[in-house]
Amino acid sequence: MTRFGPDVLRSIAAEHIDALAAGATLLGSGGGGDVSLGSHLLRHALAPAGRRVQVVPAAGLPPTGLVVHAGVVGAPDVLAERLLSPGDLARAVEAVVGHLGGDLAAVGVIEIGGLNAVAAVLAAAHLGVPVVDGDLMGRAFPRINQTTAAVAGHPAAPLALVGPAADTVIVPTASAAMAEALIRGCAATMGGAASLAMYPVTAAVLAARGIRSSLSACHALGTAFLTRDPAAGARDLAARLGARLLFEGRIDEIRPQLAGSPGCVTLTAPDGGATARLDYHEEFLAVTLDGVTVACTPGIIVALAAGNCAPLRADQIRLGQSLALLGLPALHTWPPGTADLVGPPAFGLDLEAVTV
Structure with missing residues (x-):
């Protein structure tokens, strides 16, 4: 049973894509890129021939089977405009497998939030x-070392990046800081975005160190969102999602990010009483209500447009909008000592961590 429902995915077909995309958008915590382009491409790949992609738990693979994690990296505006290439994703994975030798058992998901889930x-x-x-x-995180694999001491390399002209860069070994710098630098050189394959591990290691049932939870969460009553409002939706309604109000001020520091949004309740601050970077990071932090990373924060309850990304927030802020429980309980990696301090926020 997943955190958000009893359904366990056995395969992904065209009929699963809308729910998967909706769940990935919610789990993006306001970031992770636009899921819609990836979902259209996936529908194009699966729908014509009634194809399915088998979904397996890591524990269901041969223990020594090789799993390589695949996704995309780059500027959100470039990813929104450039057609994502399944062939480039496959070439990146094949480059890592070719470097290591052996056979590929399965592809792994780097982050379940946003475009990389698809x-x-x-x-x-x-x-x-x-x-x-x-x-x-x-969820979605901006840095490639903000993973359970990194916490367990597994390096991201060997890794590979593939650009839109099939240019391929293979990094056999690198520290976490150097891997991050190389990935960002190569993506920029490749036009602002690239396909990425990294964190090659055995299925046994992934079963012990990875986050389990993420795709099933994502699909169940998206199904709950898509089957909501659009007229019921944010409080009803929060109950359906297993979330907590944190605040409802109008955006009165937006302070942009400066020199890598988080930006923040100030909201005021309809009655003019309570105020809330929403801290954000590439994703939403924390919600503070009248000076008290009520939700923060690695928990998941969802901003919904008033009226239709459509989830908004951090780059879609505008002055004067009315929002409902929800707090979703994290899919993973991060161990003690990881606040500097995935908690508020990782983003320069001096906030006391809270659990939704």
Whole structure:
């Protein structure tokens, strides 16, 4: 049973894509890129021939089977405009497998929040292998070392990047800081975005260190969202999602990010009483209500447009909008000592961590 429902995905077909995309958008916590382009490509890959991508838990693979995690990296505006290439994703995975030798058992999901949830399924469909029902982040995070694999001491390299002209860069070994710098630098050189394959591990390691049932939870969460009563409002939706309604109000001020520091949004309740601050970077990071932090990373924060309850990304927030802020429980309980990696301090916020 997943955190958000009893359904466990056995395969992904065209009829699963809308729910998967909706769930990935919610789990993006306001970031992770636009899921819609990836979902259209996945539908194009699966719908014509009634194809399916097998979904397997890491524990269901041969223990020594190789799993390579696939996704995309780059500027959100470039990813929104450039057509994502399943072939490039597959080439990146094949480059890592070719460097290591052996056979690929399955493709892994780097982050279940945002576009990369769909990108991994696209790669698996193109390669004709299963996708693992799990991921390494439990939401969307901006840095490649913000993973359960990194916490357990597993390096991101060997890794590979593939650009739109099929240019391929293979990094055999690198520290976490150097891997991050190389990935960002190569993506910029490749036009602002690239397909990425990294964190090659055995299925046994992934079963022990990865986050389990992420795709199933994502699909169940998206199904709950899509089957809501649009007229019922944010409080009813929060109950359906197993979330907590944190605040409802109008955006009165937006302070942009400066020199890598988080930005913040100030909201005021309709009655003019309570105020809330929403901290954000590439994703939503924390909600503080009248000076008290009520939700923060690695928990998941969802901003919904008033009226239709459509989820908004951080780059879609505008002055004067009316929002409802929801707090979703994290898919993974991060161990003590990881606040500097995935908690508020990782983003320069001096806030006391709270659990939704």
